Amino acid sequence: MKGEHTYDSPGPAEALFGAWSGPAVGLLDLDAFFASVEQLDHPAWRGRPVIVGGDADARGVVSTASYEARAFGVRSAMPSAQARRLCPQAIWTHGHFDRYRELSAQVMAILEDETPYVDRVSIDEAFFDVTPGRFSREDPVAICRRISARVASLGITCSIGLGSSKTVAKIASERDKPRGLTVVFPGTEEGFLSPLPVRAMSGIGSAAETALARAGIHTLGQLAAADPQVLAGVFGVNAQTMCERARGAERSAVSAVDAPEEVKSVSNERTFARDLTERGDVEAAIHLLGESVGRRLRRRGLAGRTVTLKLRFSYGRGRTVQRKLAHPTDDENVFIPVALELLDGVWAPGTRIRLAGVGMSDFDLAGGVQTDLFCEVDERGAQASDRRGLSVAMDAVRERFGDAAVGFGRAARFDAEVVRSDRYGSRNAPRG
Incomplete structure (x- = not known):
């Protein structure tokens, strides 16, 4: 491990083993994750500046920069053109997201080996609870050391913050990067913060x-x-x-891995390398975004009643519109046509669209629904089209062989685009 820091400790951390009293919450943050995976898979790139992101000539943005690139001032979310000016010698890649998901799953499995109380924040970040007596009586610092070593054995590294709450753990995880462990013992939170x-x-x-x-x-x-x-x-x-x-007085629980997460919305947004002005391109984009949302709804067993369409125009302004359906659905063949109808009310051909997003929300089925004779509903009362079976079959192929294994021709228009945002909005998602 690069470094281990114990805030306000009277001596070595070992002297305090067994002395932890009260909640022990950790935050694991994978160091420059996407770039680190690229360096792992490309040995010749190790020790060199690596940037994962969109094309500098196509209004892309930086997703992740290696620490070698960060030394030149490159940061996540920075325009790629600016990053290229700062670090012209960097190695660029659009990324390999199936590989990132694979490594992320292995890291999350390590956390779940150590404790059942894990709140995954994103692909490269998760809270975990190692409070003595809640699952194990082992010292929390020792558990964090072991987690760090196990992650390193995968060929990547992480930084961990340990404290009495999510807020303290999150802030501590940022104190020493990469491959650091910062410990804030109970009773020292206020002085640390x-x-x-x-x-x-x-x-x-x-x-x-x-x-x-x-x-x-x-x-x-x-x-x-x-x-x-x-x-x-x-x-x-x-x-x-x-x-x-x-x-430092917050008390934020970390739920068990298998505890159901109450999701409020599922959406997908994309920023385009070139502004969209033609109806065919805009419709293709909405179809592509909606197909991703439908797939993720089905994966989580969700069906929503409210369709949201979001547009951002090239001059900075945008519009967001919604429509509530008579019946909940997880079928993009049902909600994409609604999104296209919403489009007619907020956009005219020729208006330049920089970003588009499609979302579904309002997942509460507890009250049931009123069915009618003009649409097909399943046992939950969720509406489905006669093409839903095809969508489910495509889901299965993609799960087994990857997202690019099967798709519609319209996706080819955007194959070079990597600036995107897939989102779950959650009522109980950890916020640090």
Whole structure:
């Protein structure tokens, strides 16, 4: 391990083994994950700057940069053209997402070997609970060391933060990268958090940072001691929660791996290398996005009632529109035509579209549905078309052979596009 840091420890961490009292929450963050996998699979790229992302000449963005590229100022979400100027010698790749998912699954399996309490945040990040006595009586620091070593044996590395809450663990995981372990023992949270800038805490963006600065609040310690009325003006109903998090007083549970996650929405967005202006291209994009949403709905056993279409135009503005269906569905052959009808109300041919998104929400089936004679519904009351069987068959082929194994010709229009965002919106997803 590159480094291990114990905040405010009176001596070596070993001296405190067995002394942990109360919740022990870890946050594992895979180091420059996509770029690290590329360096693992391409030995000649090791030690060289590697950038995973879209084309610099096609308005792409950086997905991940290796630490060698970061030394030149390259960062995730940076325009690829800017990254190329900063690091012209970098090796570029569009990425191999099936391979990233494969390695991610192996890492998550390591966590699940150590504890059943794992909250996966993303493909390269997860919270885990190793509170003594909840599943194991072993020392939390020892468990984190073992997790780090097991991840390293895969050929990639991770950084881990360990503390009494998700907030502390998340911030600690950022303190020492790559391959670091930062431990904040119970009782030292406030001292650890207090001197840090407010942006160190997730949930505080640039707008909130500016508003806090106007009130003279620059550090988490100042945030923890701030006037509640001042914080209410910045965070609204979440003011008290943000104050507790800044003090290290948050108590956030990590659920068991097999606990059902309450998903609020499933959506897919794509930013295009060239603006779309023709009706055929826009319809093809909506079909492609909707097919991805339908597949993920079926994978999770969800059926939604509300269709959302999102557009962002080249001049920066956008429109988001929704329509509620009479019956829930997981069939893109049902909800894509609705999205196309919504398109007619917010776009005219010739208007330049930079981003499009399709989403489904409103998954509550507890109240049942009113069926009628004009559509086919299943035993849940979910609507289906006569083409749903084909969609399910394509799902099975893709699960076995990869996303590119089967598809429709319209996808070829966007084969070079890699700037995309697939999302699950969750009521209980961890936020740090």
